[in-house]
Amino acid sequence: MDWKPERNSHLTLQEQIVNWMRSRIERGDWTVGTKIPPQRKLASQLKVNRSTVQQAIEELKADGLLESKVGSGVYVANHSWNALLNKSQPNWKQHIESSIHKPNIHTIQLINEYEQYDDVIRLGTGELSPELLPTKELKQSLQSISLDAKVIGYSSPLGNERLRKILCEYLQKRGIYTFPENILIVSGALQALQLIALGLLEEGSIVFHEDPSYLTSVHPFQSAGMQMISVQRNQHLQETLQSLKKKRQSIFYCIPSLHNPTGINFSVEEKKQLYEVCNALQIPIVEDDVYHELLFDSPTPPIKSFDSSGQVLYIGSVSKTLSPGLRIGWVVGPTQVIQRLADIKMQTDYGSSSFSQEIVAHWLSTELYENHVSWLRHQLKERVAFVEKILEEEFKDIASWNKSAGGFYIWLRFHQPIVNKAFFLKLLNEKVLINPGYIYAANDLHHIRLSYAYASFDELAKGLEILRKISKVSMNRGIEGSE
Amino acid sequence: MDWKPERNSHLTLQEQIVNWMRSRIERGDWTVGTKIPPQRKLASQLKVNRSTVQQAIEELKADGLLESKVGSGVYVANHSWNALLNKSQPNWKQHIESSIHKPNIHTIQLINEYEQYDDVIRLGTGELSPELLPTKELKQSLQSISLDAKVIGYSSPLGNERLRKILCEYLQKRGIYTFPENILIVSGALQALQLIALGLLEEGSIVFHEDPSYLTSVHPFQSAGMQMISVQRNQHLQETLQSLKKKRQSIFYCIPSLHNPTGINFSVEEKKQLYEVCNALQIPIVEDDVYHELLFDSPTPPIKSFDSSGQVLYIGSVSKTLSPGLRIGWVVGPTQVIQRLADIKMQTDYGSSSFSQEIVAHWLSTELYENHVSWLRHQLKERVAFVEKILEEEFKDIASWNKSAGGFYIWLRFHQPIVNKAFFLKLLNEKVLINPGYIYAANDLHHIRLSYAYASFDELAKGLEILRKISKVSMNRGIEGSE
Numbered sequence: 001m002d003w004k005p006e007r008n009s010h011l012t013l014q015e016q017i018v019n020w021m022r023s024r025i026e027r028g029d030w031t032v033g034t035k036i037p038p039q040r041k042l043a044s045q046l047k048v049n050r051s052t053v054q055q056a057i058e059e060l061k062a063d064g065l066l067e068s069k070v071g072s073g074v075y076v077a078n079h080s081w082n083a084l085l086n087k088s089q090p091n092w093k094q095h096i097e098s099s100i101h102k103p104n105i106h107t108i109q110l111i112n113e114y115e116q117y118d119d120v121i122r123l124g125t126g127e128l129s130p131e132l133l134p135t136k137e138l139k140q141s142l143q144s145i146s147l148d149a150k151v152i153g154y155s156s157p158l159g160n161e162r163l164r165k166i167l168c169e170y171l172q173k174r175g176i177y178t179f180p181e182n183i184l185i186v187s188g189a190l191q192a193l194q195l196i197a198l199g200l201l202e203e204g205s206i207v208f209h210e211d212p213s214y215l216t217s218v219h220p221f222q223s224a225g226m227q228m229i230s231v232q233r234n235q236h237l238q239e240t241l242q243s244l245k246k247k248r249q250s251i252f253y254c255i256p257s258l259h260n261p262t263g264i265n266f267s268v269e270e271k272k273q274l275y276e277v278c279n280a281l282q283i284p285i286v287e288d289d290v291y292h293e294l295l296f297d298s299p300t301p302p303i304k305s306f307d308s309s310g311q312v313l314y315i316g317s318v319s320k321t322l323s324p325g326l327r328i329g330w331v332v333g334p335t336q337v338i339q340r341l342a343d344i345k346m347q348t349d350y351g352s353s354s355f356s357q358e359i360v361a362h363w364l365s366t367e368l369y370e371n372h373v374s375w376l377r378h379q380l381k382e383r384v385a386f387v388e389k390i391l392e393e394e395f396k397d398i399a400s401w402n403k404s405a406g407g408f409y410i411w412l413r414f415h416q417p418i419v420n421k422a423f424f425l426k427l428l429n430e431k432v433l434i435n436p437g438y439i440y441a442a443n444d445l446h447h448i449r450l451s452y453a454y455a456s457f458d459e460l461a462k463g464l465e466i467l468r469k470i471s472k473v474s475m476n477r478g479i480e481g482s483e
Numbered sequence: 484m485d486w487k488p489e490r491n492s493h494l495t496l497q498e499q500i501v502n503w504m505r506s507r508i509e510r511g512d513w514t515v516g517t518k519i520p521p522q523r524k525l526a527s528q529l530k531v532n533r534s535t536v537q538q539a540i541e542e543l544k545a546d547g548l549l550e551s552k553v554g555s556g557v558y559v560a561n562h563s564w565n566a567l568l569n570k571s572q573p574n575w576k577q578h579i580e581s582s583i584h585k586p587n588i589h590t591i592q593l594i595n596e597y598e599q600y601d602d603v604i605r606l607g608t609g610e611l612s613p614e615l616l617p618t619k620e621l622k623q624s625l626q627s628i629s630l631d632a633k634v635i636g637y638s639s640p641l642g643n644e645r646l647r648k649i650l651c652e653y654l655q656k657r658g659i660y661t662f663p664e665n666i667l668i669v670s671g672a673l674q675a676l677q678l679i680a681l682g683l684l685e686e687g688s689i690v691f692h693e694d695p696s697y698l699t700s701v702h703p704f705q706s707a708g709m710q711m712i713s714v715q716r717n718q719h720l721q722e723t724l725q726s727l728k729k730k731r732q733s734i735f736y737c738i739p740s741l742h743n744p745t746g747i748n749f750s751v752e753e754k755k756q757l758y759e760v761c762n763a764l765q766i767p768i769v770e771d772d773v774y775h776e777l778l779f780d781s782p783t784p785p786i787k788s789f790d791s792s793g794q795v796l797y798i799g800s801v802s803k804t805l806s807p808g809l810r811i812g813w814v815v816g817p818t819q820v821i822q823r824l825a826d827i828k829m830q831t832d833y834g835s836s837s838f839s840q841e842i843v844a845h846w847l848s849t850e851l852y853e854n855h856v857s858w859l860r861h862q863l864k865e866r867v868a869f870v871e872k873i874l875e876e877e878f879k880d881i882a883s884w885n886k887s888a889g890g891f892y893i894w895l896r897f898h899q900p901i902v903n904k905a906f907f908l909k910l911l912n913e914k915v916l917i918n919p920g921y922i923y924a925a926n927d928l929h930h931i932r933l934s935y936a937y938a939s940f941d942e943l944a945k946g947l948e949i950l951r952k953i954s955k956v957s958m959n960r961g962i963e964g965s966e
Contacts, residue, residue: 002648002663028793029665031817089792090767092683095732096823100707101681104826112829116639130632138635142625149613152621152808156599165485180485182512187670187832194831198584198706200575219830223681224583249578284573309572310511325635325837334514340579343587346595347702348677349670353836354808 004046013048017056025065025076033093034076036066101223107424107439108217114433121463124435125454126260126320126408132379132453133323134372138359141368145358152354157342159185159330160357166365167330174292175305176314176332184338186345187327187352189290189317190218195331195341195348196251196286196313197224206250208241208283212441214260215253230441233270238277251284257299258291258407261440261449265295265405271303279311290317290329293373295406296381310334318360320408321373326356380406383452383460390464398471401450408453411437417445418474426474432466487529496531500539508548508559516576517559519549584706590907590922591700597916604946607918608937609743609803609891615862615936616806617855621842624851628841635837640825642668642813643840649848650813657775658788659797659815667821669828670810670835672773672800673701678814678824678831679734679769679796680707689733691724691766695924697743698736713924716753721760734767740782741774741890744923744932748778748888754786762794773800773812776856778889779864793817801843803891804856809839863889863936866943870935873947881954884933891936894920900928901957909957915949 005016024030036042039057043050057074060066067077104112114120158164164180171178186192193215201207203225209215211230222228231240241252254274256266266274278285287303304314310333317329331341345351363369384404391401391410399414419436427434437447448467455463488499507513519525522540526533540557543549550560587595597603641647647663654661669675676698684690686708692698694713705711714723724735737757739749749757761768770786787797793816800812814824828834846852867887874884874893882897902919910917920930931950938946 002651024662026791027660028791029662029818031793031819034817034819088762088765090765090794092767092793092817092820095683095767096819098685098732099681099683100686101827101830103823104830109826112640112826127636130636133632133635135630135632135635139630142628142630145625147618147622147625149616149618152616152618152806153613154598154610154807157595168485177510179507179512187836190830191832198582200578200582202581203583223830249581279571282571282573284575284578308509308511310514310575311573319833323635323837324833325638327832327834327836334517334575335512336514336517336579337575340586343592343595344584347584347587347673347706349674349810349832350802350807351810353670353810353839354806355838355842356836359838 005048013052014056014059017046017048017053018059021056021060022065028089030076031089031092032076032078035073036075038073102219104219105439107421107436110428111433111435114428119431121432121459122454123432123451123463123467124449125451127324127454128320129454129456132376137368137372138323141359141362145362147358155351155354155357157346157351158183158338159352160354160361163357163361166361170364171332174299175301178332181335182332182338184331184342184345185352185357186329186331187349188319189288189315189329190220192315192329192331193218194220195344197221197226199340199344200337201226201251202249204248206245206248208250208252210254210259212261212437212444213253214255214440216441217439233274238280241277241281241283245281245283251286252278253286253288255288256303257289258295258405260291261409261435261437262411263402263404263407263409268300271300272306275303275306275311279309285312286315287312288315290315290320291407292316293321294377294380296377297405304332313337321376322360322363322369326360328352328356328360377406380453386457387450387452387460387464390461394464394468398468398475408451410450410452412448412450413446414471416475418471419445419448423470423474426470427467430466430470432463434467488531496535497539497542500529500531500536501542504539504543505548511572513559514572514575515559515561518556519558521556585702587702588922590904590919593911594916594918597911602914604915604942605937606915606934606946606950607932608934610807610937611803612937612939615859620851620855621806624842624845628845630841638834638837638840640829640834641666641821642835643837643844646840646844649844653847654815657782658784661815664818665815665821667814667825667828668835668840669812669814670832671802672771672798672812673703675798675812675814676701676769677703678827680704680709682823682827683820684709684734685732687731689728689731691733691735693737693742695744695920695927696736697738697923699924700922716757721763724760724764724766728764728766734769735761736769736771738771739786740772740778741888743774744892744918744920745894746885746887746890746892751783754783755789758786758789758795762792768795769798770795771798773798773803774890775799776804777860777863779860780888787815796820804859805843805846805852809843811835811839811843860889866935869940870933870943870947873944877947877951881951881958891934893933893935895931895933896929897954899958901954902928902931906953906957909953910950913949913953915946917950
């Protein structure tokens with residue numbers, strides 16, 4: 001939205017806005033059913049008073065081009081458009097509503113939207129703060145990467161071969177011995193899940209996962225028609241899985257290191273137990289290990305390191321350590337699985353950015369990456385100390401939490417179930433963005449995933465102050481309500 | 484596959500290979516049902532005689548670890564593995580076979596595989612020759628791109644805002660007036676099709692396309708359960724579409740400029756006719772225009788330029804002009820459609836490489852891009868002249884073709900229906916890789932998509948000589964067979 005009304009036009013601001021909106025509708029940019037941006041947002045983007053926007057919208061409503069839906073917003077009107085403009089257009093709204101892929105849940109859509117605004121304090125973001133990204137070093141490294149014509153062409157189905165060889169060496173350090181042919185380069189861990197959903201499971205397959213889980217907040221499996229079932233890892237796990245699985249195909253998705261959102265780490269014994277239970281039932285394990293490098297203490301070996309059955313698909317990424325903008329991750333698995341996923345990736349996007357792959361190869365093959373990650377852990381430790389001090393001083397009466405063992409998150413539990421969507425919106429209204437627990441476990445109204453990785457120290461302090469204030473109000477309301 | 488047997492080991496080469504294969508199986512890299520690489524390929528990778536590989540395989544077959552399937556190859560044996568190794572593993576083969584996404588057709592899998600070998604002459608490849616990529620300039624431009632922390636974080640759902648603004652200006656030159664909010668940055672045109680399949684169509688929707696069509700060679704729509712129907716564009720188009728569509732949702736996919744594979748260009752009248760027919764029936768049009776810049780003569784305006792109903796989704800890319808390795812393309816469409824596709828893209832891969840987006844923004848906003856594309860057209864013209872001269876001299880008796888109007892391809896039609904899979908394999912055996920017509924239209928045995936964009940002049944000459952030789956043999960066989 002680059003357009004703004006002119007101050008010295010012979011038309012009033014309102015007239016200009018009416019004409020502009022009308023033209024967006026007439027040109028087919030705003031088709032029937034399009035929700036137009038909120039008045040406040042429009043006013044700020046067009047640099048006019050909110051009342052001017054409001055009057056313009058009223059005028060278009062009177063013309064029948066726009067219509068209000070109570071509690072939802074202003075939309076391009078359905079009934080009158082064809083008549084007014086005398087043309088037909090596809091029923092996009094119906095196309096969207098009847099199509100296959102699930103939309104993001106509304107809270108996540110709002111998070112995605114508001115993360116773009118600079119004046120919002122992001123207390124939930126699963127992303128490194130700009131000051132934690134090695135911007136200068138990345139820029140320098142662009143001059144060191146080899147960039148021959150082969151690199152900038154389409155890559156082979158499995159991805160850049162040099163990068164896969166380097167990854168073999170890199171993964172050996174954590175006890176995973178593999179070959180380049182057993183690695184597929186993907187555009188981040190989420191794409192790996194998407195490929196697994198489409199390439200290894202039939203409709204109605206069961207995806208077992210922990211509760212809560214990052215997996216609940218994304219839809220690669222649900223949109224492909226899989227059933228999501230959360231299970232507890234306890235001594236009855238094998239019976240539970242067996243009874244739920246019946247004769248269906250299934251996989252077990254887990255994040256054994258620095259679990260997202262809880263931050264929990266499996267012990268070696270827990271990893272072995274899960275491996276053996278799933279092995280006995282022939283259930284493949286998807287081990288999401290994107291936070292591996294960010295454990296403050298030495299990590300224990302991944303489940304994949306004791307896999308001798310080709311049972312574990314192991315996912316890694318540089319998004320949490322080096323730069324999410326590179327969009328580079330990897331999957332390690334048996335040859336035939338990797339070939340299958342590569343075949344679908346070729347049909348999906350013909351491979352990941354060769355430039356990004358070359359940058360990652362350069363970082364992993366020099367000491368750049370390890371030096372950076374070691375510095376990064378140190379920075380995250382300082383951040384977590386800062387946040388835990390505030391929590392200790394200000395939140396003990398209303399919430400509890402475990403000391404962070406690494407990564408980005410504290411799984412903050414409020415004593416009362418106050419974290420509902422109204423709570424999320426109340427904070428958003430104060431320009432504080434949180435990741436509420438209910439996006440990771442539908443019925444969870446106790447938790448938020450507090451991230452100390454993104455916001456600046458000042459923002460963290462200010463954001464936590466607002467969080468505390470709103471929480472207190474919500475708790476008091478809760479108590480009043482229950483009286 | 485980095486491993487090679489050692490010459491001065493106390494074990495024979497064969498023993499080492501047997502141990503290595505056994506360990507790949509025991510470690511679960513080669514799970515039950517894995518097809519092991521062909522003997523010739525293994526011999527070349529392990530740097531041993533083919534007979535050594537063969538004897539190693541025979542030994543493992545005798546042990547029951549491998550088994551031959553007639554006419555298909557050697558596989559990790561099913562019956563004996565569990566017994567031999569006393570462990571269980573997931574039935575990956577079944578997982579793969581029952582899963583949702585269609586595999587690439589076998590010919591395309593072979594193309595993807597053999598494109599990686601340097602000694603293969605690629606006569607069909609839809610990719611620029613390494614010498615046509617602006618490698619040096621791209622490398623230089625890496626020093627000019629801005630790379631602040633915001634750029635290397637996750638991008639906004641629609642993609643890099645600066646790039647979208649630049650694209651608005653860029654697209655104006657071809658008559659498309661749009662806004663940044665109406666553009667989604669994607670990882671190449673193929674991803675755009677994937678997002679449209681998942682986000683705008685219900686299962687069983689109809690995808691109308693031309694015959695032949697690039698779309699037949701990829702599966703984004705079929706894998707999502709859509710019906711593909713090819714139609715002729717003639718004066719009965721409206722009745723045809725109406726009778727086939729019935730009450731179903733549908734879209735019309737077309738490549739009006741430098742059609743892939745035929746190279747045909749719609750006239751302005753044909754574009755208008757298609758737009759009006761689809762408008763009357765409310766069928767959205769997907770206009771794939773990735774070859775736009777490569778027309779030798781001035782291009783006519785795209786269908787999107789006269790779209791005033793939000794009916795056309797317009798796809799572009801830099802893969803055919805600047806570098807496929809960047810993986811950057813775009814879709815232009817109505818606001819609500821772009822928001823929907825962006826929401827699914829966020830659920831699929833959290834956006835395209837920020838580095839790639841920044842590089843493309845730099846090229847499009849300076850004269851770099853236009854200068855390069857203008858040079859490129861000139862180079863392609865020289866290549867087409869070279870190839871058309873050979874065709875004129877050597878192929879007139881066996882094939883016909885239209886003069887190329889730009890892009891990469893000549894749609895070469897053999898007088899006899901010789902282009903079957905055996906023909907493809909015979910050429911592959913002589914290290915010449917073609918794109919046979921049957922991947923673009925199932926029953927086409929007359930055509931190949933001849934690309935003059937990839938192979939060197941020497942390779943083009945040599946490849947065409949082999950093509951001519953094999954064609955002649957096939958034709959004579961055909962005539963003998965029919966006698």
